[in-house]
Amino acid sequence: MKVLVDLCVVPIGVGVSxxxxxxxxxxxxxxxxxxxxxxxxxxxxxxxxxxxxAAVKKCHEVVHEMGAPRITTTIKLGTRTDRSQSMEDKVRSxxxxx
Numbered sequence: 783m784k785v786l787v788d789l790c791v792v793p794i795g796v797g798v799s800x801x802x803x804x805x806x807x808x809x810x811x812x813x814x815x816x817x818x819x820x821x822x823x824x825x826x827x828x829x830x831x832x833x834x835x836a837a838v839k840k841c842h843e844v845v846h847e848m849g850a851p852r853i854t855t856t857i858k859l860g861t862r863t864d865r866s867q868s869m870e871d872k873v874r875s876x877x878x879x880x
Contacts, residue, residue, distance in 0.1 A: 783831045786869060788858040790824035791841055793850035803848060807841040814840070819869055824856070828869050831861075 793803045808825065811818050814837040817828040827834055838857070845853055 783861055784866065785829065785831045785834055786860050786867070786872070787827040787834055788824055789827055789838060790856040791845065792854045793845050794852035794854060796850050803845050803850060806844050806848060810840045810844055811837050817869070826869050
């Protein structure tokens with residue numbers, strides 16, 4: 783099943799700068815072959831359910847290996863069965879109405 787996910791991974795106990803950890807997660811998502819769109823408070827991901835959640839698990843593993851003792855993650859997701867819809871389709875639909 784195809785899923786669109788908004789992922790926000792926050793390492794805890796590693797100081798103020800989180801960009802090295804976020805960059806590591808972005809590499810995991812890219813290496814998994816997933817379509818992504820980085821934004822200021824997370825990453826949108828498009829892909830098959832099992833592939834996306836395997837990559838989310840790998841992000842946690844990598845961030846822990848980098849020394850983060852705790853991680854809090856927020857995930858918003860959506861699936862559709864009536865038609866296929868990409869991240870760009872969703873944004874375009876709103877922009878067309880502006």
